[in-house]
Amino acid sequence: MSGELVDGVVPPSVSNRANVLEVENLRVDFPTDDGLVRAVRGLSYTLAPREVLGIVGESGSGKSVASLAVMGLLPKNARVSGQVRFGDENLLGLSESALARYRGEHIAMIFQDPMTSLNPVYTVGWQIAEAIRAHRNVSQRAALEKAVELLRLVGIPQAADRVHNYPHEFSGGMRQRAVIACAIANDPDVIIADEPTTALDVTVQAQVLESLRIARERTGAAMILITHDLGVVAGQADRVLVMYAGKPVEVGTADDVFYRPRMPYTLGLLGSLPRLDVGGRRRLTPIQGSPPSLINLPPGCPFAPRCPMRQPICQQEEPELRPTDHPGHLAACHFSDSLVGVAPSDLFRPTARDDVLPEDAGDSAAPEVTA
Incomplete structure (x- = not known):
């Protein structure tokens, strides 16, 4: 790499830095x-x-x-x-x-x-x-x-x-x-x-x-x-950063985000993805609604209008990224602890709800959360 000055700036070497x-x-x-x-x-x-x-x-x-x-x-x-x-x-x-x-x-x-x-x-x-x-x-x-x-x-x-x-x-x-x-x-x-x-x-x-x-x-x-x-x-x-409405809402290793998601939006994205590594016939569970306007964002969490888990605090206070139970795994959700072990189908309705396959049947209500 060149050490030539450009406007008084020498482009640095980053080979010895922890972060590039x-x-x-x-x-x-x-x-x-x-x-x-x-x-x-x-x-x-x-x-x-x-x-x-x-x-x-x-x-x-x-x-x-x-x-x-x-x-x-x-x-x-x-x-x-x-x-x-x-x-x-x-x-x-x-x-x-x-x-x-x-x-x-x-x-x-x-x-x-x-x-x-x-x-x-x-x-x-x-x-x-x-x-x-x-x-x-x-x-x-x-x-x-x-x-x-x-x-x-x-x-x-x-x-x-x-x-x-x-x-x-x-x-x-x-x-x-x-x-x-x-x-x-x-x-x-x-x-x-x-x-x-x-x-x-x-x-x-x-x-x-x-x-x-x-x-x-x-x-x-x-x-x-x-x-x-x-x-x-x-x-x-190696790592994944999930963005929604201009902000990061979940950050972690690929395994953390894909197998241990702690934000409802991430769960919704995963439920919208066709899977070949899961046995049985499963319907997709897409997120209902549309992203908010970036000119007139709703108060509180911007995902709250589309979130099946929303509580009053979600519409009053926007959550910041905070640590989960895995090192380096952060999620912006007031109730991230309630998502341990939750699957997309536990939170979001499958497509064509009037024609649910037998293995999809059952209670699809959102998990209980503690405010």
């Missing part, structure tokens, strides 16, 4: 004609070297806005506060020219739509080569040779020929793998993958996820994997 990235009390607001949109309302997390942190939630939960804030790519009208620390530097306090030194070389991003991420008028190889030359003093020929190597690494067949193709000559899955190649071109410390498998069929998703795994092994990078697909997170993430 630290986000503290990140807030993002957007003023609109209808009012202030509070897109991110106090997000904090750490990312250790080589760790994969999965961030999940419904559309509008703030997960993608938070990642764009980390990269400094939000529109000018965004109001951003908090801290995003890479090494000893708060990235939120840097100028655009200083931030450009970090993007690509230290923190890289994979966007969800590869067709808009790649310029249609330049070849794929040229674009990867330019990403390399933006941070490395190498010739165009050397950069193009590196581009071939990277395309081969992420599984593009006949990479030496394909490097001269334009984006429209690649399939959707190949374009996404080309974007991954571009992201790892400079061996970044952190890769942010924002919905990398959206709009891809299941087979191609598996290929792209394998390319991501290879990319992480090749670079040694930590990764933030942003998705609404819990199946993707289950197979990739």
